[in-house]
Amino acid sequence: MTTVDLADPPVTNPFTGTTDLPRAAEGWTQLVTPDGRLHPDVDVDRDALGRLTRDLYRGMRLARRLDDEAFALQRQGELGLWLQCRGQEAAQVGSVAAVRADDYVFPSYREHAAALWRGIGPADLLRQWRGVAHSGWDPEPYSFHIYTLVLAAQLLHATGYALGVQRDGSDTVVVTYFGDGAASEGDASEAMNIAAVNAAPMVFFCQNNQWAISTPTASQTRTPIHRRGAGFGLRSEWVDGNDVLAVYAVTSAVTEHARAGAGPAIVEATTYRMGGHSTSDDPTRYRTDDELEAWRARDPLARVEALMRAEGWSDETFLGQIQAEADELADRTRRECLALTAPDLADAFATVLSDVPQLLREERDAFVAYRGSFLD
Amino acid sequence: MTTVDLADPPVTNPFTGTTDLPRAAEGWTQLVTPDGRLHPDVDVDRDALGRLTRDLYRGMRLARRLDDEAFALQRQGELGLWLQCRGQEAAQVGSVAAVRADDYVFPSYREHAAALWRGIGPADLLRQWRGVAHSGWDPEPYSFHIYTLVLAAQLLHATGYALGVQRDGSDTVVVTYFGDGAASEGDASEAMNIAAVNAAPMVFFCQNNQWAISTPTASQTRTPIHRRGAGFGLRSEWVDGNDVLAVYAVTSAVTEHARAGAGPAIVEATTYRMGGHSTSDDPTRYRTDDELEAWRARDPLARVEALMRAEGWSDETFLGQIQAEADELADRTRRECLALTAPDLADAFATVLSDVPQLLREERDAFVAYRGSFLD
Amino acid sequence: MLTLCQALNSGLRRAMEDDDKVLLMGEDVGRLGGVFRVTDGLQKDFGEARVVDTTLAESGIIGTAIGLALRGYRPVCEIQFDGFVYPAFNQIVSQLAKMRARTGGRTALPVVVRIPVGGGIGAVEHHSESNEAYFAHTAGLRVVYCASPDDAHWMIRQAVAGDDPVIFYEPKRRYWVKGEVTPEDAGPPMPLHRARVVRPGADVTLLTYGGTVATCVAAAEAAAQEGRDIEVIDLRSISPLDVATIEESVRRTGRAVVVHEAPTFAGFGAEVVAQVTSRCFYSLEAPVERVGGFNLPYPPAKVEEEYLPDLDRILDAVDRVLAA
Amino acid sequence: MLTLCQALNSGLRRAMEDDDKVLLMGEDVGRLGGVFRVTDGLQKDFGEARVVDTTLAESGIIGTAIGLALRGYRPVCEIQFDGFVYPAFNQIVSQLAKMRARTGGRTALPVVVRIPVGGGIGAVEHHSESNEAYFAHTAGLRVVYCASPDDAHWMIRQAVAGDDPVIFYEPKRRYWVKGEVTPEDAGPPMPLHRARVVRPGADVTLLTYGGTVATCVAAAEAAAQEGRDIEVIDLRSISPLDVATIEESVRRTGRAVVVHEAPTFAGFGAEVVAQVTSRCFYSLEAPVERVGGFNLPYPPAKVEEEYLPDLDRILDAVDRVLAA
Numbered sequence A, B: 001m002t003t004v005d006l007a008d009p010p011v012t013n014p015f016t017g018t019t020d021l022p023r024a025a026e027g028w029t030q031l032v033t034p035d036g037r038l039h040p041d042v043d044v045d046r047d048a049l050g051r052l053t054r055d056l057y058r059g060m061r062l063a064r065r066l067d068d069e070a071f072a073l074q075r076q077g078e079l080g081l082w083l084q085c086r087g088q089e090a091a092q093v094g095s096v097a098a099v100r101a102d103d104y105v106f107p108s109y110r111e112h113a114a115a116l117w118r119g120i121g122p123a124d125l126l127r128q129w130r131g132v133a134h135s136g137w138d139p140e141p142y143s144f145h146i147y148t149l150v151l152a153a154q155l156l157h158a159t160g161y162a163l164g165v166q167r168d169g170s171d172t173v174v175v176t177y178f179g180d181g182a183a184s185e186g187d188a189s190e191a192m193n194i195a196a197v198n199a200a201p202m203v204f205f206c207q208n209n210q211w212a213i214s215t216p217t218a219s220q221t222r223t224p225i226h227r228r229g230a231g232f233g234l235r236s237e238w239v240d241g242n243d244v245l246a247v248y249a250v251t252s253a254v255t256e257h258a259r260a261g262a263g264p265a266i267v268e269a270t271t272y273r274m275g276g277h278s279t280s281d282d283p284t285r286y287r288t289d290d291e292l293e294a295w296r297a298r299d300p301l302a303r304v305e306a307l308m309r310a311e312g313w314s315d316e317t318f319l320g321q322i323q324a325e326a327d328e329l330a331d332r333t334r335r336e337c338l339a340l341t342a343p344d345l346a347d348a349f350a351t352v353l354s355d356v357p358q359l360l361r362e363e364r365d366a367f368v369a370y371r372g373s374f375l376d
Numbered sequence C, D: 001m002l003t004l005c006q007a008l009n010s011g012l013r014r015a016m017e018d019d020d021k022v023l024l025m026g027e028d029v030g031r032l033g034g035v036f037r038v039t040d041g042l043q044k045d046f047g048e049a050r051v052v053d054t055t056l057a058e059s060g061i062i063g064t065a066i067g068l069a070l071r072g073y074r075p076v077c078e079i080q081f082d083g084f085v086y087p088a089f090n091q092i093v094s095q096l097a098k099m100r101a102r103t104g105g106r107t108a109l110p111v112v113v114r115i116p117v118g119g120g121i122g123a124v125e126h127h128s129e130s131n132e133a134y135f136a137h138t139a140g141l142r143v144v145y146c147a148s149p150d151d152a153h154w155m156i157r158q159a160v161a162g163d164d165p166v167i168f169y170e171p172k173r174r175y176w177v178k179g180e181v182t183p184e185d186a187g188p189p190m191p192l193h194r195a196r197v198v199r200p201g202a203d204v205t206l207l208t209y210g211g212t213v214a215t216c217v218a219a220a221e222a223a224a225q226e227g228r229d230i231e232v233i234d235l236r237s238i239s240p241l242d243v244a245t246i247e248e249s250v251r252r253t254g255r256a257v258v259v260h261e262a263p264t265f266a267g268f269g270a271e272v273v274a275q276v277t278s279r280c281f282y283s284l285e286a287p288v289e290r291v292g293g294f295n296l297p298y299p300p301a302k303v304e305e306e307y308l309p310d311l312d313r314i315l316d317a318v319d320r321v322l323a324a
């Protein structure tokens, strides 16, 4: 019915075995310059790289389309709230594509592009923001936990899950996403420390999008966040988060490292939150147009488009196909959103515990009877 | 009446202006070898160094005597609990002596040697452990906050206090003590981060005494704790915590650095908890005699004694004087301990808030009346 | 006429003018003015040293506020949403609340913790919690709830001026409702810990606070149409609790209903029931009823109106106590 | 005959034998066997992967236990002392308690949080707290209190076998008291959430749990000397609460006293009063009395005996309900 199952066919990794990725002047790993030129030191199979790039581009483009449509739905009153991932598509798609489909992901709340890549559909993505549920999807089939809104709490869940993986003798890796702001919470530090002490098979993926609502990263931390990870004993990487190939290559390297039992890593992806914090936010109160413009010029999608053009990896057919897919996804998003209806509060009483104890039963029955009384 | 006011006369700092302190093979700063030889690169005024050494030795020796006496009092049932600082005297005295008397200290709960140095007397030190109060002394006159038993909580208090100092434009520095175990708490990381971001004038002094109750440091952290501090952007120092001169020199350097507005520091002092965690603990369940013996050979007091002997800084008179002082302190400790009597619970009702609201008043009055009824 | 939000803003402004030791601190309280704009414009006027955008760490906010208070400052901390106070729970319960008692009464910690509270604004999870029972049960804290712009303005000033830690709740769904604020020269405001009879009545007493005060008044007005004379008391302070005002009322009416948004089980309403029952036992014509949130985690926005005590559920309880 | 501590140990051992997904984790639970030795010998027998000495971070303990539970494990976490559960409050209240409801009932988190609780052992501050009211007010948690070796053994096994998060309180001052533990083949144990009539009586009902159960029994025995026939009910589970057992008793006796160590104000006793009053209103001869800790932070050890409900204060309250 739809083509959004992005992880199929599985991507092949042209970077396997590559060490020593090139760095930009800023110090971060970068494979593609902002104007779309591949770094000359990138010495991998070009065909495979082209296929990978197209796959990643498709994921980013579809994610942006879903994100835009959800934003519009919020503005039209169909969603209570939406947190855009615009600008962070490279960081998310590059990282999630680099891990195995059964590597377990603990997202924060803005990882729509990563979720979409894993096959989570629009209804599931929008449910929570329409106010009809507190979570969107069943984590199991996607190996993708529900969103966590309490900042940094999921980093400990991810760590615990990784300790379980370790006990099981499985070669699964756990990936968890968090922001530059969330990194300041005690839970984030506890998680990095516990992961390091136990050599847990996991990747802490920080999207440093420069802002935590109105608070800039410089007010949040004195050192780059990946350096903090190193302090705890994590393998530490810094990557241009708007360069999807760099993110992919770095993430696959640290994931294989963790999978081999060599311990956890932190990846700091420097990127930018192009929208407001949420649809309730007014970013003009705290950031300049100039800043926004400067980052617009580094749009991660535009960079891939330029690269594909330069390398001859895309043509009108390919772009048209994706355009059509995106249009279909937007339609589907709207359709599925409007079909999401309110739950019955009476059902909630059976979701709190594994049974419904007497007091809760009495309360539910009274509620149902009371509500019924209005129907008479 | 007594001679325990250790900070008087004030110590003069022979290390002022010294950079580049010598390091031992372990990587930590060390000025005096375990067998008491001064490192040849220590190039400071010998007289001043001798005077300083004697002062520090006196502080350590008196602290050990108080600690021993308190331990005995606990074994005799006069204290409910005691947490020995035996083995950590160099770390504590070296650091507290290196800061100004008005530099504000936030201790954990084992800093008896530091407290004694600041002039806090036995009654105040024992009160809480005899179960007659929850805290020992009025912090103001000593610039020494009460003990905090909830691990790492005081690191945030210290940080806030330092932010206040900064706002006041004062040149006070804040020093806070914590253990290798407490370092794992989220509060510890939040504090280091907030201090670093704000360039707060403070020193995080970690006594890594190898154990948190039965948990060895290796199970607590993958990297040395000072490295973690560096990750947050603190100036980071590692020192032989059983070398009182090294601790003194390192602490005075980072304190002056912080006082000059150059930002906070972490000092990790590697030392050893020679007793059990507390008088309730049975360390034979988790550590070997060999380990204890190895550290006994590194006793911080013995090291200073050997140094003073080698350098001709001590003689029988000096040692005899200190012995007498220590005897007097032990007597006083016992006397003051036995004189500590239970408070009146009825008084507690007026200590909860700045007034006594109606319900609390009713409760107190009922309690007093009820208690009075038994006297009839 | 000011909104409750503006009344808080003007109250904080006055508090900062009155005492230069007063600081505001929290996530996004500076440039942004807080996500609800309660501190709007204050950083511009008082500077970054007095209106502080903290790092994103609630334990850090309260923990450093304690240190600042020890240094002589009077920090007013904003917790961005009710559901995000829990990371600070340790610092609040073990340190902030207990410091005075631990020091035998010596050490005051004048720290105010402002918490936008409760539901009714269509928010996502963790943004609609009513967690006052936790703090009311904690000795050493004062716990108050403003429900009108006038109280918002005066209560925040009183809270900041006092020498004890205060948990200061601001019902989110009332932020944008307007009301008069009593002018400066109108005499002293009602004491911070006094309950207010917002509507006198003779038949039943409604005991409530925060977001449900307006709902109770509306219920009383609806009931008046049917000839029922309902008294509504806004408790304002739940710790300490003004038991005298409660007792006087219920002895008179003989019937009471406690209303709050929080789940009822072991909620603050239970304490009110216990106080009323023990103080007015022989005047009570019926058991005291409780109307509150159901004993579930706060539900998704689309069904929150069914979850929150509304006029009908309150009147239903009134019927029950009157029928008894 | 086993001590309560040994009975817990044997219960945990059985739980680990029965299901190899059961893990024990906490500070010093391994080599040391915990500061109270509840897990003594278990690391030796089950290995370091199943009895885990964690880092010193309570939020980390509960947060990683949640992750382990999501992976299919059944973690039993030890919080070293009651006063040190607060750093984990956020993980318990927002994550552990709510996960099932947030996922529409889909995701179970079978995590047990063991907390040595309460005073009476002469400890320093933060080591004698009774904080059950916080958790009882939190939907999504089960909150139970063992008071005898038999219950300790069987209740911990039931808690571990269940699929919901359980806050499992162990009254410290009862750790070393001995009692019989019902053997394996004696039929099914009492359900985890059932209250137990530990002493039948006709005149007054004492409702209690944890450390004060024995005190109430002693009080009842003393009262019997004076011809008063007092029923003592050990609630065992405070959430969910077995209201049926309570209701049956108080309807019969017409008088009730609630006893717990925690401060009374907004304490769990208030909920018991509210339940009793609403369910037994027309049978009540006197207002339900509460006997608890005073509304102060737990006091220094030398005066804790005056702070804790004792036999005399309980009998005093019994006198009051009988005099009414």
Ligand SMILES: Cc1ncc(C[n+]2csc(CCOP(=O)(O)OP(=O)(O)O)c2C)c(N)n1
Residues within 6 Å of the ligand: A110, A149, A150, A151, A178, A179, A180, A181, A182, A183, A209, A211, A212, A213, A273, A277, C027, C056, C058, C080, C084, C087
């Ligand atoms: C514990 C907690 N405190 C506060 C908040 C409110 N809040 C939601 S998002 C946010 C900023 C997060 O910034 P960052 O971690 O950088 O992630 P981003 O939104 O930039 O993706 C804040 C303060 C929260 N959700 N949880």
Ligand SMILES: Cc1ncc(C[n+]2csc(CCOP(=O)(O)OP(=O)(O)O)c2C)c(N)n1
Residues within 6 Å of the ligand: B110, B149, B150, B151, B178, B179, B180, B181, B182, B183, B209, B211, B212, B213, B273, B277, D027, D056, D080, D084, D087
């Ligand atoms: C928040 C908290 N958790 C647990 C404890 C119990 N506890 C007291 S001391 C201690 C070990 C502390 O080790 P460390 O920080 O290394 O200090 P040391 O005792 O070695 O001086 C523990 C677990 C506590 N006091 N506070």
Ligand SMILES: [Mg+2]
Residues within 6 Å of the ligand: A179, A180, A181, A207, A208, A209, A210, A211, A212, A213
């Ligand atoms: Mg961010």
Ligand SMILES: [Mg+2]
Residues within 6 Å of the ligand: B179, B180, B181, B207, B208, B209, B210, B211, B212, B213
């Ligand atoms: Mg230690």
